[in-house]
Amino acid sequence: MTPDTLPGKRIILGVTGGIAAYKSALLVRELVKRGAEVRVVMTPSALEFITPLTLSTLSGNEVIVNTFPADQKNGVELKTWHIDYGMWADLMIIAPATVNTIAKITHGFADNALTTLVAALRKKLLLAPAADMDMYETEANLSNLKTLEQRGAYIVDAEEGFLASGLIGRGRMADIDKIVDSAELCLLESGKDLEGKKVLVTAGPTFEDIDPVRFIGNRSSGKMGFAIAKAAFLRGADVTLVSGPVSETAYPEIKLIKVRSAEQMLEAVAKNYPENDILVMSAAVADYAPETFSNKKIKKKDNLQNIRLKENSDILRSLQKIDGKFIAGFALETNNAEDNARKKLESKGIDMIILNSLEDAGAGFEHDSNKISIISKNHFKQFPLLSKFVTANNILTEIKNNL
Numbered sequence: 001m002t003p004d005t006l007p008g009k010r011i012i013l014g015v016t017g018g019i020a021a022y023k024s025a026l027l028v029r030e031l032v033k034r035g036a037e038v039r040v041v042m043t044p045s046a047l048e049f050i051t052p053l054t055l056s057t058l059s060g061n062e063v064i065v066n067t068f069p070a071d072q073k074n075g076v077e078l079k080t081w082h083i084d085y086g087m088w089a090d091l092m093i094i095a096p097a098t099v100n101t102i103a104k105i106t107h108g109f110a111d112n113a114l115t116t117l118v119a120a121l122r123k124k125l126l127l128a129p130a131a132d133m134d135m136y137e138t139e140a141n142l143s144n145l146k147t148l149e150q151r152g153a154y155i156v157d158a159e160e161g162f163l164a165s166g167l168i169g170r171g172r173m174a175d176i177d178k179i180v181d182s183a184e185l186c187l188l189e190s191g192k193d194l195e196g197k198k199v200l201v202t203a204g205p206t207f208e209d210i211d212p213v214r215f216i217g218n219r220s221s222g223k224m225g226f227a228i229a230k231a232a233f234l235r236g237a238d239v240t241l242v243s244g245p246v247s248e249t250a251y252p253e254i255k256l257i258k259v260r261s262a263e264q265m266l267e268a269v270a271k272n273y274p275e276n277d278i279l280v281m282s283a284a285v286a287d288y289a290p291e292t293f294s295n296k297k298i299k300k301k302d303n304l305q306n307i308r309l310k311e312n313s314d315i316l317r318s319l320q321k322i323d324g325k326f327i328a329g330f331a332l333e334t335n336n337a338e339d340n341a342r343k344k345l346e347s348k349g350i351d352m353i354i355l356n357s358l359e360d361a362g363a364g365f366e367h368d369s370n371k372i373s374i375i376s377k378n379h380f381k382q383f384p385l386l387s388k389f390v391t392a393n394n395i396l397t398e399i400k401n402n403l
């Protein structure tokens with residue numbers, strides 16, 4: 001079973017009037033799917049792009065558009081919905097956030113339902129801005145975003161890409177998954193605490209080719225490594241991800257280096273390690289590879305059962321340790337787990353080892369959840385079964401506390 005990552009969390013989604021508002025339906029859906037309770041507030045311009053009916057159907061809640069209740073009698077009925085919502089929410093997301101709304105919030109305007117609610121909000125504000133590239137890049141907009149960030153808002157920067165105007169540039173609202181991952185991060189209260197750090201992560205299996213159709217591989221899906229890379233990026237780090245063959249996708253801003261064999265992974269890690277501050281080796285590197293690769297498919301009668309293997313280099317062991325850099329590795333053990341993990345910490349000369357459980361249902365390969373223990377020289381910490389994204393954040397927090 002995959003544990004819900006936003007169970008019972010109360011999220012207000014503010015929708016403003018930009019073309020990306022059509023994607024807010026998908027955002028509501030994803031938040032609800034991950035277990036959150038969602039209430040929507042729209043600006044009058046947002047109504048030009050998507051209907052309240054769509055968003056109230058998907059959220060299961062009334063959508064607020066008007067600051068003042070429509071049913072007021074003689075203007076005397078008091079309804080402080082904005083104060084109630086401001087106290088109710090664990091988090092407010094504005095997606096898309098237009099240049100206009102960003103400017104209003106920066107300067108404290110409260111001239112529609114959405115901006116009034118922001119003024120009354122008690123918890124964190126997350127903004128996913130979207131605009132055409134020239135509007136997005138104006139000095140006023142960029143400086144407003146910086147001001148909001150300095151005041152504690154979390155900004156999911158717009159991405160480069162194809163815009164509604166036909167231009168190509170920065171201004172596309174971030175992908176739904178990235179916005180929801182950022183929402184989770186805000187609720188975990190991590191923020192962009194890895195800003196200025198360079199993080200190198202490895203993920204997935206390696207495939208050691210026997211001939212053009214066969215290889216030696218393992219069951220690693222890459223989910224854990226990709227979750228670490230994503231979480232590190234959302235926490236402000238500059239991330240390079242070296243991945244074996246997997247079907248996971250990374251955010252466009254993560255530098256992805258695709259490799260196949262252990263030898264290629266070793267080369268990519270050795271090349272990138274010196275310029276990074278943190279290395280997290282979560283890849284399941286094959287320990288052995290065929291001694292020779294056959295260009296032609298080996299016929300089964302041609303001694304296929306006697307393929308000779310050679311040992312691959314141990315990537316972690318082979319790295320020249322550099323002072324000031326932090327190295328974390330993983331250990332997958334099925335017996336004497338803690339002892340074996342501690343031995344690996346010593347023999348590989350690394351700072352931290354993350355012990356992965358294969359024993360618990362829902363943990364380990366191919367699952368969206370994991371159960372880990374974190375071991376360093378004088379420290380042992382055990383975590384329950386959690387989503388791989390939350391697990392990734394726990395690992396990064398432990399690393400950050402040990403830098």
Ligand code: CTP
Nearest residue numbers: 281282283285312313314315316329330331332
């Ligand atoms: N690792 C590595 N190079 C290898 C094999 C593993 O750098 N050739 C790294 C993995 O990425 C992981 C750690 O070493 O971070 C432990 O990997 P694991 O497979 O558990 O251990 P092994 O050293 O392969 O030992 P064993 O298979 O005997 O448990």
